[in-house]
Amino acid sequence: MLKTTAVLVVLMAISSCSRNEPQTPMKPSMQTSIPTPRFDGARAFADLKAQTDFGPRTPLSTGHRACLSFLVAELEKSAETVVSQNFTEKGYNNESLLLTNVFASFNTHTSQRVLLLAHWDTRPHADQDPLESNRSKPILGANDGASGVAVLLELARLMKQMPPSIGVDVLLVDGEDYGKSSDLNYYFLGAKYFARTMPRTYKPLFAILLDMIGDADLRIPMEQNSMKYAPGVVSLVWSAAQELGVTQFAAVPGEQIEDDHLALNEAGIPTIDLIDFQYPYWHTIQDTPDKCSPESLEAVGRVLVHVIYTKAGK
Numbered sequence: 001m002l003k004t005t006a007v008l009v010v011l012m013a014i015s016s017c018s019r020n021e022p023q024t025p026m027k028p029s030m031q032t033s034i035p036t037p038r039f040d041g042a043r044a045f046a047d048l049k050a051q052t053d054f055g056p057r058t059p060l061s062t063g064h065r066a067c068l069s070f071l072v073a074e075l076e077k078s079a080e081t082v083v084s085q086n087f088t089e090k091g092y093n094n095e096s097l098l099l100t101n102v103f104a105s106f107n108t109h110t111s112q113r114v115l116l117l118a119h120w121d122t123r124p125h126a127d128q129d130p131l132e133s134n135r136s137k138p139i140l141g142a143n144d145g146a147s148g149v150a151v152l153l154e155l156a157r158l159m160k161q162m163p164p165s166i167g168v169d170v171l172l173v174d175g176e177d178y179g180k181s182s183d184l185n186y187y188f189l190g191a192k193y194f195a196r197t198m199p200r201t202y203k204p205l206f207a208i209l210l211d212m213i214g215d216a217d218l219r220i221p222m223e224q225n226s227m228k229y230a231p232g233v234v235s236l237v238w239s240a241a242q243e244l245g246v247t248q249f250a251a252v253p254g255e256q257i258e259d260d261h262l263a264l265n266e267a268g269i270p271t272i273d274l275i276d277f278q279y280p281y282w283h284t285i286q287d288t289p290d291k292c293s294p295e296s297l298e299a300v301g302r303v304l305v306h307v308i309y310t311k312a313g314k
Contacts, residue, residue, distance in 0.1 A: 151300050
């Protein structure tokens with residue numbers, strides 16, 4: 001309860017800087033000569049591997065607790081503030097899930113802010129595995145969980161070394177992948193909790209969700225719910241990729257995905273989902289680090305650096 005209160009206090013302090021700022025749609029801008037830090041894909045991949053070394057990060061597991069400590073410690077090295085939002089949700093068979101969102105902030109006194117998020121938990125059952133005997137096993141989640149978090153950890157280091165002109169908040173959400181297939185009531189638990197408990201005055205310009213962006217054969221199309229709820233943000237991000245020549249971002253419509261971004265859009269934060277859903281190891285025990293690559297993490301990281309340092313808020 002104390003740490004949840006801390007999250008609300010931080011959000012209220014941050015949002016008080018910008019509650020009177022008009023929230024205008026973002027527009028693509030011409031590439032500038034503004035200096036930006038270099039995103040290190042190899043270092044991000046080491047963060048991906050560090051997470052999977054804890055094993056599956058399912059709620060209530062040893063790996064879940066150990067990875068949480070690791071993530072908080074890593075963010076505390078870089079962010080101005082890091083707070084944990086502890087909460088409890090009822091799971092299946094009246095299971096009590098102890099969950100934690102981690103919220104880290106950079107440039108806290110700046111009025112214009114951007115929110116970046118990823119889920120850090122992993123799925124309790126590999127229900128899409130081709131072998132029925134594996135479908136009750138938890139997944140390692142190298143791509144589905146660890147990849148997005150890895151990019152955010154490397155971005156945190158860069159923002160420590162070279163603070164951007166805008167404020168940036170990093171949110172690691174828990175309980176994204178707990179639910180059974182097609183049972184959306186038990187998915188996105190952390191994002192839903194954050195959305196319903198954040199102060200009304202917390203109004204970042206936009207948010208970007210990273211989910212399954214480490215696939216060695218990466219191709220990120222324009223997810224349909226993102227195009228529906230936040231088309232200006234989609235345009236901003238894909239124009240950044242085009243300016244950099246990052247070909248992993250495909251300017252074509254992709255699937256319509258149910259994901260953490262829906263809760264934030266419903267709460268009034270324009271949010272897009274960067275996701276490559278054409279991943280053959282999705283929800284299988286084969287979602288392991290060898291299916292991912294530093295190059296893919298670096299491609300996404302480079303685009304986000306360009307957005308944060310040269311385009312957002314302009």
